[in-house]
Amino acid sequence: MERLTILFFSLILTISAFAQNNRYKIAMQKAVGELQAAEQSRDFTAPANTFERIAAAAPGDEWLPAYYQAYCHIMQAVGAMQQGKPEQITAYLEKSQGALDIAKAISPENSEIMALQGYIYTGHIWADPMGNGPMYSPQSMVAYQTAIETGPDHPRGYHLLGMHLLYMPAIYGGGPERALKYLKQAEERFASFEPVSELHPNWGGYFNKQLLEQAAAKLEKEEN
Amino acid sequence: MKPTLLLAVLLILTSTLYGQTVLTGQVLTGKTEPAVGANLYIKGSFDGTSTDADGQFYLPCLPGDSLVLVVSYIGFEQVEQLLPVGKDSLWLEFRLKPQANELQQVVISAGAFEASDEKKAVMLRPIDIVTTAGSNGNIVAALNTLPGTQSNAEDGRIFVRGGDAHETQTFIDGLRVPNPYTSNVPDLPVRGRFSPFLFKGTSFSTGGYSAAYGDALSSALVLQTKDLPEASVTSLSLMTIGAAASHTERWENSAISAGVDYTNLGPYTSLVPQNIDWEDPVSAQGAQIGFRQKMSNGAMLKAQANAQWSGFSMRYPSPQNPTERSLLSLQNDNYYGSTTYHHLVNEKWQLDAGLAGGYDREQIDQNFTVDRLNAMLQGRAVAIRYFENDWALKLGTEWIQSSFDEHYQEAETDIQSAFQEDYLSAFAETEGYIGEKVALRAGLRAERYALLDANRLSPRLSLAYKTGQAGQVALAYGHFYQAPQQDWLRYTQALTPERADHYLLNYQYRKGGRTIRAEVYHKEYHNLVQFPVGAPWLADNSGDGYARGLDLFYRDRVSIPNGDFWVSYSYLDTERRYEDYPVAATPDFAARHNLSVVYKHWIQDWQTSLGMTYTLGSPRPYDDPNTSRFNDLQTPTYQDLSLNLSYLTELFGHFTIVHASVSNVLGFEQAFGERFGNQPDANGRFTSTAIRPPAPRFFFVGVFVSMGEGSTFSN
Numbered sequence: 001m002e003r004l005t006i007l008f009f010s011l012i013l014t015i016s017a018f019a020q021n022n023r024y025k026i027a028m029q030k031a032v033g034e035l036q037a038a039e040q041s042r043d044f045t046a047p048a049n050t051f052e053r054i055a056a057a058a059p060g061d062e063w064l065p066a067y068y069q070a071y072c073h074i075m076q077a078v079g080a081m082q083q084g085k086p087e088q089i090t091a092y093l094e095k096s097q098g099a100l101d102i103a104k105a106i107s108p109e110n111s112e113i114m115a116l117q118g119y120i121y122t123g124h125i126w127a128d129p130m131g132n133g134p135m136y137s138p139q140s141m142v143a144y145q146t147a148i149e150t151g152p153d154h155p156r157g158y159h160l161l162g163m164h165l166l167y168m169p170a171i172y173g174g175g176p177e178r179a180l181k182y183l184k185q186a187e188e189r190f191a192s193f194e195p196v197s198e199l200h201p202n203w204g205g206y207f208n209k210q211l212l213e214q215a216a217a218k219l220e221k222e223e224n
Numbered sequence: 225m226k227p228t229l230l231l232a233v234l235l236i237l238t239s240t241l242y243g244q245t246v247l248t249g250q251v252l253t254g255k256t257e258p259a260v261g262a263n264l265y266i267k268g269s270f271d272g273t274s275t276d277a278d279g280q281f282y283l284p285c286l287p288g289d290s291l292v293l294v295v296s297y298i299g300f301e302q303v304e305q306l307l308p309v310g311k312d313s314l315w316l317e318f319r320l321k322p323q324a325n326e327l328q329q330v331v332i333s334a335g336a337f338e339a340s341d342e343k344k345a346v347m348l349r350p351i352d353i354v355t356t357a358g359s360n361g362n363i364v365a366a367l368n369t370l371p372g373t374q375s376n377a378e379d380g381r382i383f384v385r386g387g388d389a390h391e392t393q394t395f396i397d398g399l400r401v402p403n404p405y406t407s408n409v410p411d412l413p414v415r416g417r418f419s420p421f422l423f424k425g426t427s428f429s430t431g432g433y434s435a436a437y438g439d440a441l442s443s444a445l446v447l448q449t450k451d452l453p454e455a456s457v458t459s460l461s462l463m464t465i466g467a468a469a470s471h472t473e474r475w476e477n478s479a480i481s482a483g484v485d486y487t488n489l490g491p492y493t494s495l496v497p498q499n500i501d502w503e504d505p506v507s508a509q510g511a512q513i514g515f516r517q518k519m520s521n522g523a524m525l526k527a528q529a530n531a532q533w534s535g536f537s538m539r540y541p542s543p544q545n546p547t548e549r550s551l552l553s554l555q556n557d558n559y560y561g562s563t564t565y566h567h568l569v570n571e572k573w574q575l576d577a578g579l580a581g582g583y584d585r586e587q588i589d590q591n592f593t594v595d596r597l598n599a600m601l602q603g604r605a606v607a608i609r610y611f612e613n614d615w616a617l618k619l620g621t622e623w624i625q626s627s628f629d630e631h632y633q634e635a636e637t638d639i640q641s642a643f644q645e646d647y648l649s650a651f652a653e654t655e656g657y658i659g660e661k662v663a664l665r666a667g668l669r670a671e672r673y674a675l676l677d678a679n680r681l682s683p684r685l686s687l688a689y690k691t692g693q694a695g696q697v698a699l700a701y702g703h704f705y706q707a708p709q710q711d712w713l714r715y716t717q718a719l720t721p722e723r724a725d726h727y728l729l730n731y732q733y734r735k736g737g738r739t740i741r742a743e744v745y746h747k748e749y750h751n752l753v754q755f756p757v758g759a760p761w762l763a764d765n766s767g768d769g770y771a772r773g774l775d776l777f778y779r780d781r782v783s784i785p786n787g788d789f790w791v792s793y794s795y796l797d798t799e800r801r802y803e804d805y806p807v808a809a810t811p812d813f814a815a816r817h818n819l820s821v822v823y824k825h826w827i828q829d830w831q832t833s834l835g836m837t838y839t840l841g842s843p844r845p846y847d848d849p850n851t852s853r854f855n856d857l858q859t860p861t862y863q864d865l866s867l868n869l870s871y872l873t874e875l876f877g878h879f880t881i882v883h884a885s886v887s888n889v890l891g892f893e894q895a896f897g898e899r900f901g902n903q904p905d906a907n908g909r910f911t912s913t914a915i916r917p918p919a920p921r922f923f924f925v926g927v928f929v930s931m932g933e934g935s936t937f938s939n
Contacts, residue, residue: 027270045261045274052296053265053272076298091299130826131349135341138454169831172872172879 027054028064028199035068039203042079048072055099063107064199067116070100071203074119081126089127093120111151112201115160118143122164137172140164155189158182159204159211166215176218183212245307247283249316251275251295259320262297267304299323330663330690332655334700334730334743335431337370341424347739347779352788354420356822357835358866358887360924363426364405364416367445368839369820371743371775371792372430375839376813377862378896378915380413381405383813384430385747386771386798387442387724390709394445395437397526397564399580400624402600404445406508406532407556407586409540411899411915412500417532417558424450430775431726431745432700435651435667435684436606436620441706441724441749451524452479452516457932459483464925465492470512472932477518485510487534496923499916501539503551508534523567532558542591544903546913552590559583574608592634598710600626615656618667623648628710641714645707646674653684661690671721673707678720680705694735700728708753708763715761722765723750737782747771752802758902760804769800769808789823809855810845812897815862817842831872839864846897849910863892878931887922894920 031054035047051072055065073096080088097120103113121140124132144164147157162182168174190205251259258279265272266285272294273283285291293316295303300320307314339348352366353359359366364382368375374383381389394404396418405414425448437444453472461468470483489505514528537553562580569575582600587593606620629642653667665686672679684702691697705721713719730743752767779790796816801808810816819840826833843858868885888894898912905911 023270049261049263049265049272049274049296052263054270056265056294057268057270073298095298131351134351135454142455169872170874 021059024054024058024062025199031065031068032199035072038072038075042075044072044075044079048076052099055102061106063103063110063113066099066103066106067113067201070096070103070116070120071201073099074116074123077123077126081123086127089123093123093127096120096123109150111147111154111157114143114147114150115154115156118147118157118164119160122160133172137164137168153189153193155186155193155208156201156204158186158189159208162186162208162215163211166211166218176215176222180212180215180219183208183215187212244284245291245311246313247281247285247293247307247316248313249281249318251279251281251297251318251320253297253300253320253322255319259297259300259318262295262320264293264295267292267294295320330657330661330688330696332663332665332686332688332698332700333696333732333741334686334688334698334728335372335429335433335726335745337367337428337430339426339428343425347734347741347777348426350420350423350426352824353426355824355833355835355868355870357824357837357868357885358839358864359837360885360922361420362415363418363420363423363447366420367426367428369790369792369822369837370428370430371741371777371794373794374796374813374815374818375820375841375862375864376844376896377864377894377917378411378413379813380408380415382443382445384443385745385773385775385794386769386796386800386811386814387747388811388813391440391442391706391724392445393437393440393443394447396447396562397449397578398436398446398576398604398606399562399564399578399602400439400600401560402582402598402626403558403560403584407534407554407558407584409552409554409588411896412918417530417560418447422449423447430743431747432684432686432702432728433704434665434686435653435669435682435702436618438649438651438669438671438682438704439624439647439706441704441722442747449526449528451526452477452518453481455932457930459928459930461926461928463927464923465489466508479514479516481512481514483510483512489536492923493919496919496921498919500918501549503537503539504535504553505538506534506536508532519567521567523565525563525565527561527563529561530559532556534558540590541899541913543901545901545905545911546899547911550591552588554589555587557583557585572610574610576604576606576608578604592632592637595631597629598626600624611656613656615654618653618655619651621648621650628714630714643675643713643717645713646672647707648672648674663688671705673705673721675713675717676707676720680721680723695731695733698728698730698732700726700730702726708765712753712755712760712763716763719753719763720751720765722752724748725750737780739777739779741775741777743775745772745775749800749802752800754802755804757804757806767800767802767805769798769802771796771798771800771814773797784825786826786828787823788825789821791822792818792820794818805854807854812844812846812855815841815844833870833872835868835870837864837866839866844897847900848898848912849900849904857897859897860893860895862894862896863890864894865889865892875927875929878929880930881928883924883926883928885922885924888917888920891920 031047031050034050038044038047048069051065051069055069058065073092077089077092080092100116118140121136121143124136144157144161162179165174166176166179186208190208195202251262253259259275260277260279262275264281264283273281275281291307293305293307295318297320301323303318338346339350339353340346341350353363356366356369367382372385376383382392383389384392394401404417406417408414427446429444433444453474456472456474458471466487468485472479472481487508493502493505510532512530517525519525535555537551539549540552542548542550560582562578564578567575580602584598586596602624604622606618609617624647627644632639649669649671651667651669655665657663667684669682682703682705686700688696688698704724707721708719725748727746728743733740749769751765752769753763753765754767755763773794773796776793781788796814798814799808799810821838823836841862843861845855846857846859847855848857864887866887867889871882873880894917896915899915900910900912
């Protein structure tokens with residue numbers, strides 16, 4: 001009898017854990033869908049909010065919700081940059097940093113997270129190129145390099161470093177020629193990249209193609 | 225047992241199917257502004273919603289024992305609300321409070337000018353100091369464009385609000401620097417010894433400063449050295465007046481840097497006309513080493529040492545008869561080393577400790593010789609307790625031992641003077657907020673001047689009140705003591721510390737890249753050292769004085785695209801009876817009106833930054849000992865326009881800055897009165913010579929190359 005009770009309890013626990021995990025998966029699938037839609041509409045409010053909710057309630061060993069939340073806020077910062085609102089850039093990036101810190105604590109030495117860290121640093125330069133550039137530019141380069149070292153097969157470290165270099169003046173060590181090298185390496189890796197699961201990061205391939213074209217055009221212009 | 229359990233499981237299951245609560249409502253920021261895209265969710269659940277364009281929301285949710293609704297919105301404080309149980313529908317309205325943003329927070333502002341990379345609520349960034357035209361990498365020259373200061377170009381030191389230059393003390397990482405300026409003879413301007421690139425933060429107080437610092441009547445210049453550098457880098461500079469090289473090696477948790485520099489004005493002075501008759505123009509050698517270690521407990525250990533050897537010789541006015549010039553040589557050896565430990569132990573405690581030592585030897589040879597030694601040793605420890613309600617209590621103590629040893633020889637005169645000062649202090653200071661609108665800092669400092677056998681207690685108070693979104697009013701009050709200068713202590717030690725009382729009232733308005741600041745102040749001097757003309761051994765503390773005035777500051781980073789400027793104006797009314805003044809008079813270092821305009825412009829297409837600094841100082845009084853009246857002559861108005869240009873480029877793939885600057889572009893006639901002899905000539909008259917700048921203009925060209933992180937990506 002006692003044994004049965006124990007069995008029964010452990011069954012309930014397993015089921016509820018399973019249900020919980022399943023609910024997490026379903027919520028994540030839905031959120032990743034929202035994110036894909038946002039990549040088209042460029043309004044990242046909905047996925048940012050959804051990932052924030054999942055991150056707040058997710059099992060403690062899942063780094064993806066906080067990672068995606070951080071990513072969405074960076075995209076919101078990109079939007080603020082395009083609208084010329086430097087104060088908003090900083091607000092989004094600070095929120096993004098808070099989320100990424102949680103992801104980092106769950107999964108240290110994660111190449112994808114390091115790449116995103118570099119992205120946040122790059123973002124701070126948009127808010128105030130003169131004031132923030134000297135401090136954040138080296139920090140972002142170090143973050144991208146760490147991302148590449150930790151995950152040499154992951155495309156996003158190369159992709160973001162290429163983007164950073166493309167928009168960085170040549171005199172600071174940037175420019176299309178240096179950017180191209182990394183964008184091309186990213187391109188190779190995007191072509192063969194298989195995400196760990198359908199929920200794992202798989203973004204950047206399309207934008208990398210655009211950057212490659214931009215870099216090539218810039219280089220041609222420079223050479224003429 | 226089993227049936228009850230089953231029942232419970234069933235209950236849970238059914239409750240998830242029935243009894244849904246529907247939440248609707250609106251989220252606002254301020255009174256009517258809708259929060260668009262705010263996040264609403266039940267704590268612990270994946271489900272939630274975002275507000276629409278009107279800030280409204282609709283959220284069906286499952287009931288539980290205690291449901292907590294979370295409202296989160298960027299830039300605003302997160303709200304968590306407990307929902308009542310057993311209702312079918314609920315209408316909720318939220319008015320979000322803006323997140324306590326550093327920029328909008330009330331800050332202690334009276335008397336304070338801060339430059340920092342880390343804090344946002346500052347008026348200056350360290351880069352602003354470096355790029356100020358006319359400063360040529362001299363922190364002090366850049367600070368002299370701020371209100372409350374004087375541009376006494378023949379001296380070079382900082383004069384704050386009617387205070388003499390020695391009334392400002394310099395602190396690096398909390399430790400006092402005994403000789404912050406390069407060594408020189410009167411009427412030749414000095415420079416700050418420390419490169420502005422060493423510091424991540426500069427806090428310059430023109431009055432009412434914190435109880436954490438002392439022994440300065442007027443002002444504290446507090447510099448904070450950088451932590452771990454971002455990356456390894458090698459720097460080379462080649463300048464018209466010398467060359468420098470340094471290397472920094474960065475490991476994961478530590479860094480070592482070493483550098484050497486060499487300055488020689490010889491080639492330059494032979495090319496550019498000089499007012500000075502140089503024999504051996506200034507030459508100097510310097511060496512620096514630094515060490516940083518981030519310890520496993522998170523603490524930061526810093527150690528650094530500097531050595532500088534400099535000297536020159538020139539034909540210089542004789543003290544007795546300035547119309548006659550004779551060969552003068554000066555040799556200075558300066559060493560300073562410090563080590564500091566900074567540890568944020570936990571959320572409640574922070575510990576800071578430091579040790580420093582300094583040694584300075586100055587040898588002057590004219591028709592007399594002076595051999596002066598200054599040595600200093602000090603220790604400092606500060607503990608800070610942070611409380612949950614944003615209050616902090618700072619407790620600290622410091623000990624500074626300075627020794628002075630001078631040997632003066634002239635013909636038959638041979639004077640040796642030596643003494644040692646021990647300065648001990650302890651302070652307690654609390655800082656925090658009362659509500660959202662009031663910031664308060666209150667401190668008490670106890671000081672012991674062992675040589676003078678004097679104990680002093682000084683209260684300090686600073687208060688700020690936020691008047692609106694962008695404006696705030698602040699006031700400060702405090703007592704400040706300082707030991708008499710070594711120049712007088714060598715004659716007599718029957719003296720007491722000098723005292724100044726500060727009263728400051730400040731208004732500040734900052735919004736979107738613009739800052740307006742106005743400050744009025746009153747400073748009372750007591751117990752100033754006073755003695756009959758030519759008899760400093762009879763000195764006592766019977767002198768006194770006052771300084772009062774108005775400082776205005778306007779900084780604008782947004783009105784001109786790619787342009788940034790600030791304007792400082794200071795009005796000063798001051799008189800004092802001190803040293804050998806026979807009557808209360810405006811001292812010769814004090815100008816009634818001072819104006820600085822600093823402009824910087826960035827030209828993206830040329831990768832070039834242009835800077836301009838215009839300075840104006842109204843006439844200053846000086847004394848002619850041949851007349852019966854005191855300080856009755858006036859210097860002409862001082863004006864200067866300096867320009868600089870920095871061109872960013874690449875040299876062999878390395879980041880390179882080409883920097884050029886020139887002072888007094890418009891060729892203003894610059895003069896600083898006359899220097900009189902200390903003895904009358906055969907006819908009973910004091911002869912004099914005009915005090916002029918070392919050269920009508922100063923040109924500077926330098927190339928700075930840095931090889932490091934940026935170039936590691938280029939191959």
